[in-house]
Amino acid sequence: MSLSIGVHILQKLSASQELIFAVGEKIFPIVATHETTFPFIIYKRGSLTPGYTKDRYSTGDNTTAELIVASDKYADSVKIIELVRSALENKGGEYNSFSVVDAKVISADEDFIEDTFIQRITFSFETETE
Template sequence: MSISIGAHVYEKLSKSPKLAKLVDDKMYPLSTKTETSFPFVIYKRDSLTPEYTKDRYATGDTVLVEVVVVSDNYLNSVIIAEEVRKSLENKRGSYDNFDVIDSKLISASEDFIEDTFIQSLVFSFKTE
């Protein structure tokens, strides 16, 4: 089911014209694989919690996904993070194995490591 939440995240991020203008097509699951230029976005599933009825039937999942914005410019990293939020928050979607019925930003943090500005956003997706 919602182990494939990355398909939803990528679809929503890649459909944002403003985000595409800010990072081109540099949106990656888990890793960039090779060196890439700033700025870019990485996303990964942090956890998946299934929800069951008393009869042990799965009714859906709650999936946490972390989206990380990486840039060499602080203001640029914040602008991209805002676009990521607009692209994912409260967005639904239907896929072969699951439906996303709710999505919320649950936390955001920022950091500066080795001359790089990092914005980290964690989203909660409810699926069925």
């Protein structure tokens, strides 16, 4: 089900050669491992809203996910978040128990915390159950 949206996110990010060149394998669910070097990406599922018919059958879900790029260089953080956007926006995918049929950006912001440039982007994923 779309509770596994992280499978889609990791698959799409890992398929981008430019993104892998920029961050290597430093793409983590929820939290980065201890002593990870810059730059890196974190992704986490946010909300999930089921789509039910009048007969109470689930047709799919709308799931949000937040992706965060952390870097010690501002320009790199912006470049990488743009690559993240390109890798995910309007991209679908077929998986064992669900399909991603649409992916849209719903918000983005940036911050500077403890000598780290932070870029955040939030996506809304529309899924269908298999």
